[in-house]
Amino acid sequence: MSEQGKVPPARRRGLADEVADRIREAIFTGTYAPGAQLREVELSGVLQVSRGPVREALRVLEREGLVHCAWHRGTTVTTLSPEDVAELTSLRGALEDLAVRRVIELASDEDLASLDKVAALMERADDEHEMVRLDIAFHDAVFASARHQRLVDAWEGIRCQVHLFLLTRIGRNTEGYLGRIPREHRELVTALRVRDTDSALELFAAHRRHAVDVVTGNTGPS
Structure with missing residues (x-):
């Protein structure tokens, strides 16, 4: 050579x-x-x-x-600007919508059990930072269950920024947080288990929307 x-x-x-x-x-x-x-x-x-x-x-x-x-x-x-939050949320939504559709179509019982496991761990989280980590782990499992490697790679590209966004969220308000997040994720798992695409898409969208509302100050602490 x-x-x-x-x-x-x-x-x-x-x-x-x-x-x-x-x-x-x-x-x-x-x-x-x-x-x-x-x-x-x-x-x-x-x-x-x-x-x-x-x-x-x-x-x-x-x-x-x-x-x-x-x-x-x-x-x-990094301190996320309103523009950062808007771009991150829209991109995450596009990726997650595809992931949800594929999970409902393709996920095995084992895949859904992995989501159940993370949701159960959320109910025992000791503090907000542990809850954020489990929130990210839950969505890792959703993307893994979609059986689409390039989709997983795209999620990995924004994963750390989503983690930072969720840290920003708990920095704004933690009242009711440790109770609300496990409940939301149980609802997400249920919608995926019954293969209800419309309900699952709406619940995932509502889950994202509530976090954005807290960060931008558009909602109360509930």
Whole structure:
């Protein structure tokens, strides 16, 4: 093979990936809230690594939409604008509608049991951050049950931003949240189990709409 045609050697990125995992987890657990500054020097001290892997990890998280890097402000955890919320919700809705239709058509009893399992775990969630994590896990299971790999890939492309959106939602209001979310997801599972497409689509839409209303201040705490 000529010099021009050679493939360059692979780089070892394990440490940067691990750093990205740690920072992502800190965002998801509320250690770093939307708008919080992420300083390379502080992160390298906390994580006991050099600044290089931290810088690379922050680039990974920026591509995921979890952080925003600006030369005059440094790096901050993303704060979703009204436009961000609208775009994310419309795209999520389009993907989820397709997923729901395919789940009703194709899901096995085992697939539906996996949804039941996550919904049951929600009823025992200890706090809002655990509930958000289970909410995301439920929708992971919905997309997996749709049996459409490119649809799963599209969901993975916005998954972290949806997680951030749900963190924003609990940052606005948590009254009644731990009781409402398990109930909503039980209703979603029931509609999928009886293969009622119209009801399932409406319930999933209402589920998304209520979260948006809380974030945008268009509803009360119920």
